[in-house]
Amino acid sequence: MPSSVHSKDKQTFKSDLVESQKTPRPSSAEEAEESPYRDEEKGIEPTQHAEKALDAHSTKTTESVIPSPPDGGLHAWLKVFGGFMIYINIWGFTLSYGTFQAYYKSDLLSSASPSAISWIGTVQAWLLIFFGVLSGPLFDLGYFRVMLVAGNVLVVFGIMMLSLSTQYWQVFLSQGICMGLGAGLLYIPSLALVGIWFDKKRAIALGIVMSGIAVGGVVYIIMFDRLLKSSGFPWAMRAIGFVALAAALLSIPALLSGSSVLTTKRKPRALFDKTAYKDKLFLIFTSCSFSTFLGYIIPYFYIPTYARDRLGLSQSMGLYMLVMAIAASFFGRLVSGALAQWLGPIVTWALCTFASAILSLCWISIDEEANFIAFSILWGFFSAALVTLPSAAFANITPDLSRLGTRLGMSWSVSSIATLIGAPIAGALLKTNADGHLNFIGVQIWSGVCLLIGTGFLCVLWFVTMKTQNKGWRV
Numbered sequence: 001m002p003s004s005v006h007s008k009d010k011q012t013f014k015s016d017l018v019e020s021q022k023t024p025r026p027s028s029a030e031e032a033e034e035s036p037y038r039d040e041e042k043g044i045e046p047t048q049h050a051e052k053a054l055d056a057h058s059t060k061t062t063e064s065v066i067p068s069p070p071d072g073g074l075h076a077w078l079k080v081f082g083g084f085m086i087y088i089n090i091w092g093f094t095l096s097y098g099t100f101q102a103y104y105k106s107d108l109l110s111s112a113s114p115s116a117i118s119w120i121g122t123v124q125a126w127l128l129i130f131f132g133v134l135s136g137p138l139f140d141l142g143y144f145r146v147m148l149v150a151g152n153v154l155v156v157f158g159i160m161m162l163s164l165s166t167q168y169w170q171v172f173l174s175q176g177i178c179m180g181l182g183a184g185l186l187y188i189p190s191l192a193l194v195g196i197w198f199d200k201k202r203a204i205a206l207g208i209v210m211s212g213i214a215v216g217g218v219v220y221i222i223m224f225d226r227l228l229k230s231s232g233f234p235w236a237m238r239a240i241g242f243v244a245l246a247a248a249l250l251s252i253p254a255l256l257s258g259s260s261v262l263t264t265k266r267k268p269r270a271l272f273d274k275t276a277y278k279d280k281l282f283l284i285f286t287s288c289s290f291s292t293f294l295g296y297i298i299p300y301f302y303i304p305t306y307a308r309d310r311l312g313l314s315q316s317m318g319l320y321m322l323v324m325a326i327a328a329s330f331f332g333r334l335v336s337g338a339l340a341q342w343l344g345p346i347v348t349w350a351l352c353t354f355a356s357a358i359l360s361l362c363w364i365s366i367d368e369e370a371n372f373i374a375f376s377i378l379w380g381f382f383s384a385a386l387v388t389l390p391s392a393a394f395a396n397i398t399p400d401l402s403r404l405g406t407r408l409g410m411s412w413s414v415s416s417i418a419t420l421i422g423a424p425i426a427g428a429l430l431k432t433n434a435d436g437h438l439n440f441i442g443v444q445i446w447s448g449v450c451l452l453i454g455t456g457f458l459c460v461l462w463f464v465t466m467k468t469q470n471k472g473w474r475v
Helices: 003-022 029-033 036-041 046-056 074-095 097-108 114-140 144-162 168-197 202-231 233-256 274-278 280-296 298-309 315-343 345-365 369-383 385-397 401-428 441-469
Strands: none
Touching (some): 074 202, 097 202, 097 298, 097 315, 114 144, 114 168, 114 401, 144 168, 144 233, 202 233, 274 280, 280 401, 298 345, 298 369, 298 441, 315 385, 345 369, 345 385, 385 401, 385 441, 401 441
């Protein structure tokens, strides 16, 4: 065989083999034994594996081996640990924004309206989701390392700059824009990396990563409450920034361990599929997620403020109400995931959305501490499914799974707008009574009605899916 032809075939085989890491499928025991994942853990590069395989089959046409994920081992579980640390920082701050909403309104930004203050948190959440969708193709192009470092730098830098902020625009840029952009660069790629290394144990691995949301929210809220009293806002934020820096420094080597294959460019996922707009299930699903996101995050933003202003509780007690809600969301994710295996993700999503809507409307009548504690815990438990189940439900309604990522990204891009505007609209409905206390009835009705509308759309989605796909009622 001429050397030029052999060199070309070798390069083609190496390219095909390395690209195959993105969409692994189960292989035979013999294939698994030759897996580049296992060679990499032994210090052998995937390209060396490709050369060995090519030399063994250079006289005949060879199809590239598509290995299965290792589903375990040091490098695989390091990805879970790294993702857990990432989620502590990016989602922990997002769900705990109610802590900052209450403090900004009473102290640092007391001249700003509740709606204006809400924009800071919702812009952060919107950038997390919106740029999370855009970061998927960058991951496919081999820029994961750059995004990992840049995202962590932006998150920690934003926290440190927040400690120096005294005016609204400074808080908006540091917490809303800087931290939001950093979180967006880290959101989807950290999940995708776990998915590459796990198959049968993927649900367990992703569940551990997602638990970082509750851990981060609880830790940062308690730190903020304790340090705000003893050291003031600037040093409270600096201390939180150092904890976030430690989590970031631990996540980087864990996520990069054994992942040199990710520097190779792969075929990027398409960002747009025009056929989706002719798919009625796609349109109904997007209406479901948009309407539920309009009302979902509002109680998380206003639980501390309500406890302090309406119930007359201390600032610390108001923050611990939010801690209870976030802690309950951890168990809510576990239970709703298990229930979805039995009832189906769409049915479970609808039940949890309806329960959340009823809780939001019942919030109107709560005027005692014990009742509000019960509300906070139940809200965190039931509302957790509103974020975790849509992705599972979407897989059930997508006819072509090769377009799953593209269509889900399109739907999330629209739904992220609801995350952006939901809390500010509720803030604009927050009025001040003649006695100087805040009237939350507009906030409560807005959240409850949006979730009831979402429940209605989910009922339509369930009915249409059941009729068109003949899967029975468990969808």
